[in-house]
Amino acid sequence: MSLVANPFLSDRSLKIRAKAIPWEGYQRAGLLGADDVQFVQRVAGARDKAESILDAVWLPFSADVTVTANSGWDAAQEGETYAALYIRLLNKLSRNDTLQFILVLLGDFIADRDERISLFFRQPDSPYPPLLKLLDSQDDFVRLKASAIASTILSYDPQPADQVVAKLLQHLSNLIRSPNEPEAQDVGTQCLESVLRVARARSMCWAPEGQEAKAPKVIEGLVQLLRSDPSPQMQYQLGFCFWLLTFDQTIAEQFNSHYNLIPLLLDLSKRAIKEKVIRVVVASFRNLVTKAPKQNLAAMLIAKVLPYVQTLQGRKFSDEEIKEDVDFLADELKKSFEGLTTYDEYKSELATGHLTWSPPHKNDDFWRDNAHKLTDKDREQLKVLVHLLVSSTEALTLAVAANDIAQFVKYHDNGKKAIEDLGAKARVMELMAHGDPDVKYQSLVATQRLMSHAWA
Known part of the structure; x- marks a missing residue:
């Protein structure tokens, strides 16, 4: 796997490689042994030179080379030596320019060389403690380069410790939520592309209901970036992260209800270059439909995902997997949405937990025909509407819900009493003081209806 591709890190790495580090001085000070100095000096020059040395170390493992017992052992031993060396150097040395240099060497060692990463898991000393310590560095290069290396190593770890995953996720969530640091946001998002490949990392991003404060703000940060008109490359990085998240069953079930992500991702795809x-x-939508249809189909209906994927069916793609996913979605959504009435669509919108000004809300004919249905099955749908009015923090949802309360009271003979019985009258009146002008206006209209005589 490649390390992150970031101009800031690349430019700084070139300059750092050209610096002279006093390795012999560290030896004289007793911080490094003679062997440590000898090994680090072998790869401390230009990257091409270092790679030729490291490639020679790994050559006996090539499928095209006959490996003797001695040569295979020597190569393995030397690779292990460098893995152990870099951990030892990070643990022993603390001067900033030296740490920068070591991180450059370590990055070169593992970039696009998956077979070398596994060596770190066989060392007596873990690479995580020194790398995680550097995440708190005041030096931007050290902090971001350590993030990239730790994330890449973690993505290959078969059994990462929870405290390591938690520390890295918290750090990456801070990076992507740094609005004035575009380099940090870019590196943090690319690191998440690696870390979220780990199932344990995905599950730790999502806290159980009521414990959201304990989880790192990874999802919030990704959503924030998604809303910020990202560049084409950042669009892909964000989409990739959300796709990885949809492989987790719990996340797939709560994906849209928590963050209203289906409309956001649909808009991302429509704007994509x-x-x-x-x-x-499209792959994310397929995961959501496959893993949690009950929780996501309604949101896809309201967001008009079906018409969009049907337009995609008429396009030519270089990737056959896109066509397969598009055809799958079109078939599943069409099958699920066939025969739905306008009231079914309204119920589906309530079920998403997010309301918009879709046609039924302002349509008097709709409410004249369907207001009474909200009280069916012990007021089932009315309770859902009231719950949104009470619990939502979205101004748009609150405004639309207040409108629906007003419409329900206007067109239902006992609407005023039903709203009062469910305790929603006080909430409607409370929202007249809301900061959003539309919420305030719709709540005022609903309050007037509740205070007047029932419509006849």
Whole structure:
């Protein structure tokens, strides 16, 4: 796996490689042994030179080379030596320019060389403690380079410790939520592309109901970036992260209800310039339909995902997997949405937990025909509407819910009493003081209806 591709890190790495580090001085000070100095100096020059040395170390493992017992052992031993060396150097040395240099060497060692990463899991000393310590560095290069290396190593760890995953996730959530640091946001998002490949990392991003404060704000940060008109490359990185998250069953079930992500991802795909952005969004939708249809189909109906994927069916893609996912979605959504009435669509919108100004809300004919249905099955749908009015923090949802309360009271003979019985009257009146002008206006209209005589 490649390390993150970031211009800031690349430019600084070139300059750092050209610096002279006093390795012999560390030896004279007793911080490093003679062997440590000898090994680090072998790879401390230009990257091409270092790679030729490291490639020679790994050559006996090539499928095209006959490996003798001695040569295979020597190569393995030397690779292990470098893995152990870099951990030891990070643990022993603390000067900033030296740490920068070591991180550059370590990054070179593992970039696009998966077989070398596994060596770190066989060392007596873990690479995580020194790397995680550097996440708190005041030096931007050290902090971001350590983030990239730790994230890459973690993505190959078969059994990462929870405290390591938690520390890294918290750090990455801080990076992506740094609005004045575009380099940090870019590196943090790319690191999450690696870390979220780990199932344990995905589950730790999502706290159980009522314990959200204990989880790192990874999802919030990704949503924030998604709303910020990201660049085409950032669009892909964000889409990829959300796609990885949809592989977790719990996340797939709560994905849209918590963050209203289906409309956001749909908009991302519609605006996409790059085909790969469409690919990860469509693949995310397929995961959501497959893993949690009950929780996501309603939101896809309201967001008009079906008409969009039907337009995609008429496009040509270079990637066959996109066509397969598009056809799957079109078939599943069409099958699920066939025969739905306008009232079914309204119920589906209530079920998403997010309301918009879709046609039924302002349509008098709709309410004249359907207001009484909200009280069926012990006021089932009315209770859902009231719950949104009471619990939502979204101004748009609150405004639409207040409108619906007013419409229900207007067109239901006992609407005023039903609203009072459910305790919603006080909430409607409370929202007249809301900061959003539309919420305030719709609540005022609803309050007037509740205070007047029932409509006849």
